[in-house]
C-alpha cells in the first residue's frame with residue numbers, strides 16, 4: 124500500500140490546476156460540449172480501472188470535477204498524484 128504524503132510533499136508534487144482539499148486532490152476539467160466531458164470521464168474511468176485506483180467524478184454542464192484520495196491509506200498518496208497526471212495527459 125502507498126504511504127501517505129506529507130503536506131510539503133503534496134504541495135511540491137501537486138500538478139498544475141489541481142487543488143488540495145483536506146484528504147483529497149481536486150480538479151475541475153472544462154469542455155466545449157457536455158458529451159466531451161462524458162467522453163473524458165469514460166476515458167478517465169478506463170485509466171482508473173487500469174491503475175485500480177478510482178476517483179470520484181461529477182459530470183456537469185461542460186465540466187467534470189475529479190476528486191482523488193487513497194481510501195486504503197486514509198489520505199493522499201503517490202497513487203493519487205500519478206493518476207492525476209495521467210488524467211491531465213488525456214485532457215490535453
Ligand SMILES: C[C@H](O)[C@H](O)[C@H]1CNC2=NC(N)=NC(=O)C2=N1
Nearest residue numbers: 175176177178192193194195196
Ligand atoms: C481493496 C481496495 O479497495 C482496492 O485495492 C483499491 C480500489 N480502488 C481504490 N481507489 C482509491 N481511490 N483508493 C483506494 O484505496 C482504492 N483501493
